[in-house]
Structures are given as structure tokens and as C-alpha cells.
Amino acid sequence: MQPSTRPDSAVRTRRRRLLIAAVLVIVVGLAVHLIGSGPVADFAGDALYAVMIYLVIAIVFARVASWVVGAAAVVVCTLIEVFQLTGLPGVWAHAFWPVRLVLGAGFDARDLIAYAVGAALATVCDLILRRRRAPA
Secondary structure (H helix, E strand, O other): OOOOHHHHHHHHHHHHHHHHHHHHHHHHHHHHHHHOOHHHHHHHHHHHHHHHHHHHHHHHOOOOOHHHHHHHHHHHHHHHHHHHHHOHHHHHHHHOOHHHHHHOOOOOHHHHHHHHHHHHHHHHHHHHHHHHHOOO
């Protein structure tokens, strides 16, 4: 195998693993949303949302450093949360309920903490897994 094809293969493998992780996070997140209730379930759901955002960014930008992906995930989640202050996501969610799962409906500053925790956990896990798989 040529050295130039190995990185592409590694990127494809990384994307495949990230996609599998994303599917698992969606399943767990929906379960938390449908079964859970109260502040713990809300926090877990928001943290899982940040993990999902992390995974989407990591899939698209598979070669980018994990800490950059984590920072980008926090920024995206924060922008979405602040966007809720406009009231538009709430209106859209009322018209089409799945929007609530993607954009939320109302601003809650506590969500920002959950996003930071979720993105940080995703970053740490990704860093650990990337180091384990790094060639010696």
C-alpha cells in the first residue's frame, strides 16, 4: 500500500467510527428525551446534544485537532442557544415539532454549562481514542 493512501484510509475509518458513535448518541439522546424527566435528564440531553454536534463537526473535519472540534462544538451550541432568544425556534417548533429536537424552543443559561460538559467529554474521549490508535 502506498503511503499516500494510508491517511485517506485512516480518515475513512475515523469517519465511519464517528458516524457509528453519532447513531448511538442519537439513540441514547432520544431515549433520554422520551423516557427521562427532570433536571438530570435535561442536563444529560443537553450534554448529549453537544456530543452530537462534536461528532458532526468531527465527521466533516476528520483531520482537525480534537480540541478545535470541541471548541467549535461549544461555539455552535452556544450560538443555537442564543438564537433561541429570538423566539424563532419556538415558533418553528410549534409548527413542526422535530425542530425542537434540533434548535430547542427557549433559552436557558444552564444549557450552556451542559454543552460545555458534553463537548469537553467528547473531546477527552476523542483524544484518548486517537492516541490509542496513533501509529507508534
